[in-house]
Amino acid sequence: MRVPRRALAALLVLAAVPATASCTAAHGADDPRPAGAGPAALAPYGRILPAPVSAHAAGPGYAFGPGTVVRTGTTDDEEVRKVGELLAEQLRGPSGLPVPVVDGAEGDGIRLRIDEGTEGAGAEGYRLESGPDGVTLTARTPAGLFHAGQTLRQLLPVSGPGTVPGGTVTDAPRFAYRGAMVDVARHFFTVEQVKRYVDQLAQYKVNTLHLHLTDDQGWRLAIDSWPKLAQYGGGSEVGGGPGGYWTKDQYRDLVAYAGERYVDVVPEIDMPGHVNAAQASYAELNCDGKARERYTGIKVGFSSLCVGKERTYEFIDQVLGELAELTPGPYLHIGGDEAHSTPAADYAAFMDRAQEAVAKHGKTVIAWHQLATAHPAPGAVLQYWGHDRTAAPEKAAVAAAAKAGHPLILSPADRLYLDMKYDATTKPGLAWAGFVPVRRAYDWDPGTYLAGVPESEILGVEAPLWTETIATRPDLEYMAFPRVLGLAELGWSPPAARDWTAYSRRLAAQAPRLDSQDVNYHRAPDVPWR
Structure with missing residues (x-):
């Protein structure tokens, strides 16, 4: 195992669409073009993406x-x-x-x-x-x-x-939660760069932006009660770059900008692992009382907050309290994945306290699906990032949590992780979950994806974009587009609309719009762009 996994949260909307809904646009009922015609021949109502009911x-x-x-x-x-x-x-x-x-x-x-x-x-x-x-x-x-x-x-x-x-x-949408995540911790991105992504997402009805704000490599948001987190912990990134951080006013500005486009922001403070930037900033967060060196690599699982110290819980209460005050949406994401350096009993005890802190500040917990191995608080949402090779007992634990009333956000790594390479020729990205071409990212059904989990327990879907190898806007867009448009359709459109051939034509018809917006997208060979 390697890498980060996280997610966002979102708006709870009540607009479920029956699986039997008519979706004439998706199947080209208004499309007079002959078989085999290119996307330019699609009638306007046959080009809409995501496909309407x-x-x-x-x-x-x-x-x-x-x-x-x-x-x-x-x-x-x-x-x-x-x-x-x-x-x-x-x-x-x-x-x-x-x-x-x-x-x-x-x-x-x-x-x-x-x-x-x-x-x-x-x-x-x-x-x-x-x-x-x-x-x-x-x-x-x-x-x-x-x-x-x-x-x-x-x-x-x-x-x-x-x-x-x-x-x-x-x-009307199929799922309430339709999200995309940006990791600004591994490589720093400015608020203006993230606003551009918000605009790109919102025009395709994605309604949640999950921000991975902290990790071993950097802390990206100013916290008044712990100022060195950003001032020192924000000064690094993968590869040794200068890093950076957002002020509270910049974060508020981004949240307001997204809100005007009906995109909820779900901030994530990852814990108890993925915390080296915090431990480098404050020695008291380490059990031995010694500050860590800043970290610029991409390994995971080596860091852990000191579970036995009461000061640790003062830290998370104050950080989450300030974050809750800044964030009008219903969720705070507390990570919880890849805590390999935290013993299982300590992990469960820590997550109990972290969830209590979230509830104290009036928010609902989202955590990576590893929370299923501990004690998910009532109403806690689990974000699943497993893949085809994930062990059956792990999947069963997630299904059991869903059966117990914990909604799921699906982010399968071999389907929706936007940092996975398209194929062997892709320059940025990783491939630990395998290659994820455009068709693979689209051609699956969230409602039937996990055995034992009915669609009624699925809150929605999210496409995370981890940035260990992604440091520029062009690279970010290249890895996201066009796969994130498949995410938009999976989250919005009724199941009857899910048809790769029809979708690929509608996707190709978006090319002039993407070109006009100067989006740097991957021209997948199995999409009929011309």
Whole structure:
């Protein structure tokens, strides 16, 4: 075994989609192209990714042009107004049009409507209707309106004015939690770099960003009660680079930015292992009272907090308390994996205390699935990062925890670890879980993945991106794209939509959009890009 594994958490939404839902867009019911035609021939409603529950082209469309406005209705809902402003901003950039935002529900244009009776929408679903007089986006919540706006963007040309084809989309997500993780501990990434990733994820309806903030190689968030964690522990990274850290204001800014795009931030402080950066910063966190040297390699499992010291629990209480105050979302992730230097009894005792600290500060625990071998607190969420070769007893322990009421986030390493190489020619990345080509990342069913775990126990899916070998934005994007789009579809679309051939065509149709956004993506050979 090697490496890190962690995950995020997310919003609990109520929009489950029946497995029998119609998904005409995914299967090309509105697609007139001949068999074997390239992705450019796909009709607009057949290109939507992730595939909606249903999509039907019908009648003339709406001419999106110089006179187009975004109408936010007649209510005083400031959040709806903000959704409209953000959508208008997203439409202005590619089109070069002014797209003003106005009050009022009536008239031509793009109309945003909250209707608590929107059938089948749940907390994140929506209905999109396009005709000659405009496009109407209807949802029960502002989050649903935001997602509807992202679908609208895909129905428009990548640049310039155009026509939104006439038709209707009815949509809602399969899973409440659809996440992606960024490891900023192994290599440091700036808040602006992570914001760019948030924008890339949100347009495909990913709703959770898991931040792996601490590890042996670096501590990336300022903590007032333990200032040396960032000031000293943040000054290193894999390979001996300068590292770095975020101030609290920078973290708040990122959380707010993500929240405006309906992406919850789940911060992770990994413990009791993966803590060398903390132990290098404060000698008192070590049982022998001696500070450790900073670490710039990629081995795992060698560090452990001192379980027998009461000062250790003062440390985690203060750190988690400050983190909880900064984070409006429901979850704190406490790691818990690869604690090879912590004896099993000590591990269980430590995780009991760590979970108590999370509850004290009003949050719900997420931990890596190794928590199943200890005592998961009531309601604790487990994130599974095992793979095909994971031993049966380990999988059984996770299934037992799920049966006992602990929701699961699935992040199988040989499916969703974005740091795994595509193939032997991939330059960045690792391969301890095997190669993960684009089809492998997509072509599996989260609802039936773990024996003994029904879909009702799956909170969602998450694609972690570990950064031992990834230090730049281009490399991060190359490893994430296009595989993270498969994650988006697995989390959002109904099971009936999961078809590799149809998906690969819709994925290929995203190429002009990715190109226009200057995304550095891998042109997988089994995707019909041209």
